[in-house]
Amino acid sequence: METFVWNHGGDVIGRLSVPKKYTVEVYDYREGIVTTLHYQDEAYIVLQVGGMYRLPLFQDPEYKLTSSTEKDFKTIRIGRTANGELHWREDNCRPKKVADKRHSLLSIWAIWAPNIGYAKVNDDQKAEFDKSMDSFVREVDRIIPSKQ
Numbered sequence: 001m002e003t004f005v006w007n008h009g010g011d012v013i014g015r016l017s018v019p020k021k022y023t024v025e026v027y028d029y030r031e032g033i034v035t036t037l038h039y040q041d042e043a044y045i046v047l048q049v050g051g052m053y054r055l056p057l058f059q060d061p062e063y064k065l066t067s068s069t070e071k072d073f074k075t076i077r078i079g080r081t082a083n084g085e086l087h088w089r090e091d092n093c094r095p096k097k098v099a100d101k102r103h104s105l106l107s108i109w110a111i112w113a114p115n116i117g118y119a120k121v122n123d124d125q126k127a128e129f130d131k132s133m134d135s136f137v138r139e140v141d142r143i144i145p146s147k148q
Contacts, residue, residue, distance in 0.1 A: 006047050008033045016136040019128055043121045049114040057090050057117050087126050090117035091133050
C-alpha cells in the first residue's frame with residue numbers, strides 16, 4: 001500500500017492508502033472533479049467531489065446493493081456485480097462546516113463532500129480495498145477543526 005494524495009489545482013482534497021501499481025485519470029467537469037485510479041486487472045478506485053454529479057456512484061443495473069450503513073459522517077454502500085463475482089463499495093461523505101475563515105479555499109472542498117468508492121474488485125482484493133476506503137481522510141479535517 002502507498003499513500004495517494006488526492007489534489008486538484010494545487011489544493012489537496014484528501015489522502016488515502018491505496019494498492020500500488022495504478023494509473024491516474026482525472027476528469028474535470030467544471031462543477032467538480034472525478035479522479036480514477038485504474039489497476040491492470042480492471043479494478044478501480046474513484047474519487048469524486050463537486051456538484052452536479054450522479055449519486056450514488058454505483059447505481060447502474062450491473063451493481064447490486066447488498067447493504068447500506070448510515071454513520072454520522074458518511075453513508076457506506078456495499079454490493080456485488082450482477083453476476084456476483086466482483087465487489088464494489090461506495091462511501092458518501094457528509095458536508096462539514098468550516099469554522100476557520102483563514103482557509104477559504106479549503107472550505108470549497110468542505111461544502112462539496114467527497115464520494116469515494118471501488119469497483120470490479122475480486123474476493124482476494126476486497127480486504128485491501130476496504131482498508132483504502134477506511135483510510136480516507138479529508139484534508140480539511142486534517143488541518144481545520146470542524147463543527148457538525
